[in-house]
Amino acid sequence: MTDNLVPQPESTVLRAVQGVVGGEEEARAVMANPSLAQQGTAGATAENPNVTESTDNGIAMKSYNAIGQATAEDVKEALHQVIDPELGIDVIDLGLVYGIEIDELGRAILTMTLTTPACPLTDLIEDECATTLAGLVDEFRIDWTWTPRWTVDKITPEGAEQLAALGFNLDSLPRY
Numbered sequence: 001m002t003d004n005l006v007p008q009p010e011s012t013v014l015r016a017v018q019g020v021v022g023g024e025e026e027a028r029a030v031m032a033n034p035s036l037a038q039q040g041t042a043g044a045t046a047e048n049p050n051v052t053e054s055t056d057n058g059i060a061m062k063s064y065n066a067i068g069q070a071t072a073e074d075v076k077e078a079l080h081q082v083i084d085p086e087l088g089i090d091v092i093d094l095g096l097v098y099g100i101e102i103d104e105l106g107r108a109i110l111t112m113t114l115t116t117p118a119c120p121l122t123d124l125i126e127d128e129c130a131t132t133l134a135g136l137v138d139e140f141r142i143d144w145t146w147t148p149r150w151t152v153d154k155i156t157p158e159g160a161e162q163l164a165a166l167g168f169n170l171d172s173l174p175r176y
Contacts, residue, residue, distance in 0.1 A: 020066065057156055059092075060099040060111070070136045072100040075108050078136055082128045085121050089162050095154025098145060108133060108140035113150045 018027035052071070053062045061072035079097060080090045091097055091112065099111035110129065114122065126142060133140050152170055155163065160170055 057092075058095065058154065059097050060101075062100070063102040064104050064106075066104075066106070069106045070102060070108070072102050074136060075100050075102065075110075075133065078132050079110075079129070081132045082125065084115070085124055086115070086119075087163065088166060089155075089159050091125065093156045093159030093162060095156060095159065096150065102137070106138055108137040110140060110142045111145055112142050113145055115150055117146050 018024055020027075051062065051064055053060075054072075055061065056073070056076065059076060061076065063069075063071040063073070076092060076097070079092050079100075082091045083089065084091060084094055084096070087094065094115070096114060097110060097112050099109075101109040101111075103109065112125075114125070122144070129140065129142065155170070163170060
């Protein structure tokens with residue numbers, strides 16, 4: 001009989017958690033106190049090999065692999081619900097999102113552009129992002145950029161199909 005009232009984790013479960021948080025010690029700490037994973041303190045540091053970086057359709061994505069934390073892919077999927085009010089197509093398919101980073105505390109940093117720097121609807125897009133990301137991430141910010149300049153070439157094939165269905169002829173638009 002053991003003095004420990006908390007059973008030791010099975011090796012397969014421990015390995016799974018360890019694959020996300022880093023080392024065995026961090027994995028055992030998270031399994032003993034799961035709230036550590038939600039706080040992002042379970043080994044998610046800049047030196048941690050559990051950082052995922054990728055590029056998806058031109059969007060630079062970076063996430064810390066912490067249990068219960070949204071990933072850049074989760075945020076990207078959610079942003080399909082943010083619709084550009086002028087064109088009626090989501091910001092992902094329009095190619096307005098250049099980067100998504102989830103920091104070690106689970107905050108989302110979006111690098112975005114607009115079809116024109118003089119767009120009067122910037123606040124509306126920010127509000128839609130806030131509504132869409134509520135509950136997925138605790139905090140987010142948008143880093144607006146104008147480099148590289150947005151062109152119709154950044155529209156995904158899905159976005160081009162949606163615009164064509166609305167009557168836009170992308171072949172007649174200027175290419176830069």
